[in-house]
């Protein structure tokens with residue numbers, strides 16, 4: 124049945140400033156070069172923070188099938204300025220209170236949710252009730268129960284749900300997955316992954332407020348290590364151990380009053396693969412994933428930046444650098460994929476069920492850390 128379409132992250136930012144500036148400078152030019160007849164999926168951007176302003180809005184210019192058609196914000200001045208910049212009519216600016224009125228806007232097919240993590244569930248459920256498809260940022264929600272409610276709401280409304288796992292649309296990463304899957308390097312034995320940055324205390328950071336974030340670096344950036352272990356092995360972990368560190372002394376770092384500073388965890392997979400992962404909000408930016416196989420090593424380093432992911436493999440024959448693989452706008456790739464799924468009535472590569480798996484595992488990692496015991500996962 125055809126689907127009905129209603130007509131101190133500074134390190135991250137530095138690595139993408141050039142592409143964002145280029146995109147922001149030329150959206151009109153790129154839009155004009157597209158065939159007028161092609162249907163473009165219209166998106167309402169929900170939450171005009173760092174991600175939506177610096178990555179998602181500019182990314183539309185690098186897509187063939189997607190366009191921003193509405194904005195949802197609690198800051199009218201900011202929304203009006205961005206609406207002017209991206210040719211969005213003022214009548215398509217909504218607040219969190221008028222959000223449900225999106226249902227009457229035929230130019231909006233889907234919403235893109237880039238709000239603090241604790242708000243993902245509510246704004247997904249309300250979007251589905253308004254008849255809109257939902258592209259929601261990671262982590263999907265703060266609890267598996269909320270993830271389940273999001274999936275159910277989208278199913279009930281016959282709307283699609285995708286979670287923003289941008290690495291799954293990044294070509295160095297997909298090449299690494301294919302290389303490992305090909306078996307040419309033998310079986311995977313060990314994985315090591317790290318993803319950290321040194322978080323700024325200001326502006327007041329919802330990431331450091333457990334109620335809104337759901338946790339510390341694990342839910343925000345450690346989730347990349349977790350997801351990488353799953354996509355690089357194609358297996359689901361069955362055993363988990365973990366440790367958290369949160370400074371407790373009265374004179375300790377005020378950033379970590381409410382959330383942990385660092386988390387390390389290990390995963391055991393059914394075939395015997397072991398993974399060790401680390402994530403922190405307290406050291407200089409680092410993001411890597413190294414896969415040790417019987418006959419070689421696959422190294423994604425850096426593994427998770429917006430731009431500049433690098434892939435290398437090493438065997439007895441020597442080192443191969445995959446320099447021919449181009450850098451892409453990962454956010455544009457994700458948007459294009461979701462829009463294509465809507466146009467062709469297909470299930471997205473990273474649906475709600477994928478987000479739920481990670482959130483369940485994150486819950487088990489916290490359980491392992493607090494109990495100091497191995498947690499067995501079904």
Ligand code: NAD
Pocket residue numbers: 170171172173174175197236237238239240260261262287288289329335343
């Ligand atoms: P941000 O703080 O820059 O933006 C959050 C937005 O939500 C702001 O516009 C803020 O005004 C709005 N907001 C509404 N209610 C709020 C409240 N009660 N408290 C705080 N803010 C409120 O955050 P961000 O970096 O844009 O992150 C947004 C989401 O995107 C998060 O879920 C994050 O995990 C995700 N994210 C994903 C990536 C990625 O690479 N996929 C990168 C960055 C962020």
